[in-house]
Amino acid sequence: MRASTRWTLAGLVVIVALVVALWREIGAEDPVGGTGGGLTASASREHRDADTPEALAGPRAEADLPPCPAPSTAPGPPELAGVSVECAADGGRADVGALVAGRNVVLNLWAYWCGPCADELPAMAEYQRRMGPAVTVLTVHQDENETAALLRLAELGVKLPTLQDGRRLVAAALKVPNVMPATVVLRSDGTVAKILPRAFTSADEIAAAVNPAMGVRG
Template sequence: MVRLTTGARWTIVGVVLVAALIAVMLLQQREQLRRPGADPNDQGLVAARERRDADTPEALAELRRQAQLPPCPQSGSTPGPSALATISLECAADGSTVQVGLALAGRNVVLNLWAYWCGPCADELPAMAELQRRAGDKLTVVTVHQDENEAAGIARLAELHVRLPMLQDGARRIAAALRTPNVVPTTILIRADGSVARVLPRSFTSADEIGAEVEQALGVRF
């Protein structure tokens, strides 16, 4: 039987206490991020990463070529949603940086929050693409990938033959800023004046179904 010295016992106690303290701090950070008013750009509050280290421009080049995603919207003519004003994300089409608030300004927008591993998201994305085809310039549909595996997100859109703009948001900055439920898919309807008209934490099965919500909330008919 091995007997621990007093010093060894105190060392073990110290290690346990430090581990417990780290766990508490991580939990507090996650709770802070969920609280109303939490700054999604505060690096101390963001538990997840925007993307994996493996998702370099070189590693994503071939996936981007296969997916043929359209460019993300750029600056509009009026102030965008104030909650998104300080958020900058990567556009999956070409790796460019998008200032989200400015990019959505002056547009009627459908933001579709999703993740590559989400089954209902995969069922819904083709309907989102059809909605954009029907609406034309009257509406801007933008997908927001909420997982740090950017490569898997681009590959999923390519597999589904969905060609919509994709913002890479592994840290869920948009969801935190708009205080949406922690579920995917979630669709956010934003008016041209930058105000949020509706948050829809549910899945859709057709462009008609989404279009009915768009017409009622944004007054856009097509």
């Protein structure tokens, strides 16, 4: 075999090895399989490995969030049946369908890195203060960095019950468009009244958009 032929074969072997390595790397990033449509590794976790109970203790104390609503046996939205996430206040498990059952609920979907979300959250807190027990505002953090979410809420001074949902299970169950912030309005009879993929800047805006759908005044 001539030297030029040997060099050609050696080059082909290197190219094949590089292609195989690249294929394996791409496959490893898509744990669901398929052609890139599955969850990425970061989106498949509720929170980061670094967000241990010990690591979250300080941020939780700083955020000082109220507990998540007590579960109810009233009929809840069938879309949320069996959806279980974490309550950010204490790390306990939360059955979302049971938490919202029998209540007029405003679900606010957000992430710590979202600028419009940071502008909207204080308006949601003010809206909750005005409405009192007639409506429950429940925020849903949609990123795996739970520490950053708690610190953001502490920074904003927003104290609303919050679910940690890094896998975005709530949004998927309710078919919420992939935008943030987004608001879902749930009636006390367990029906979905509205899905609002938009940002609000004031409590007045929120009330005008959601109260008629729930049949409440305020």
